[in-house]
Amino acid sequence: MSESEVLSIGILIGLLFLFWAVSAKRRGKTTKPTTLDLSPSQSASHSPTSEPVAVDPSFLRELASGLTQYYKDSAHPEALLNHPKFQEGVEHLNRGGYSSQDLITYYHGDHAVAACMALEAYARRTDQEDIREKILANINAVVPWSRYFALRALSMRTPADEPLVSKVLARIDPSWKDTWGTEFLREFIKIRLDGGEIPEFKNRPSSHLRRTSRVYPGGGRGPEG
Numbered sequence: 001m002s003e004s005e006v007l008s009i010g011i012l013i014g015l016l017f018l019f020w021a022v023s024a025k026r027r028g029k030t031t032k033p034t035t036l037d038l039s040p041s042q043s044a045s046h047s048p049t050s051e052p053v054a055v056d057p058s059f060l061r062e063l064a065s066g067l068t069q070y071y072k073d074s075a076h077p078e079a080l081l082n083h084p085k086f087q088e089g090v091e092h093l094n095r096g097g098y099s100s101q102d103l104i105t106y107y108h109g110d111h112a113v114a115a116c117m118a119l120e121a122y123a124r125r126t127d128q129e130d131i132r133e134k135i136l137a138n139i140n141a142v143v144p145w146s147r148y149f150a151l152r153a154l155s156m157r158t159p160a161d162e163p164l165v166s167k168v169l170a171r172i173d174p175s176w177k178d179t180w181g182t183e184f185l186r187e188f189i190k191i192r193l194d195g196g197e198i199p200e201f202k203n204r205p206s207s208h209l210r211r212t213s214r215v216y217p218g219g220g221r222g223p224e225g
Contacts, residue, residue, distance in 0.1 A: 093121035
């Protein structure tokens, strides 16, 4: 990938960023999210009143393994998000004594479904433990469906008045230059701006992209890249 191609990614994302900022002002109201739904799902709360259960990694592995084929066949991460077994896994992580570090371990693990469950579990928690930097640090190394849930978790755990878009754009690399990567980023930016985030460019995406040469194989087409 040439330097001009890499630079074009930063320019494209910057234009999208500015487009949504201007559009939001013209509309004078927020726009309902289309695909990257960052609102909590039906059973989304991590409530301290929920009855705790014992840590049972084997139960989570069984749930995740049972969703492997569904995950591979899914046309979009939302299909996984809305599956009852996925919801069950998320609820188990939030009632089973799993720490935020445990969630990061699953995120870094070799089972993509479990990684997605862990990210969604963190998105729904209301505790003060902040692992967003750890999510960002690994966001280029995971497959597209995990990237969707990473962006979702980061957005749900970041207040609207706290800059997030620029932090994400400063971290991404050329592996996001595929259909899913650009779609997820575009919708993430739109939702953050519609939600009230104020654009800031202290971190320049193009400078980070110039420093990055690793491109992940397969073009990122689908849940496993």
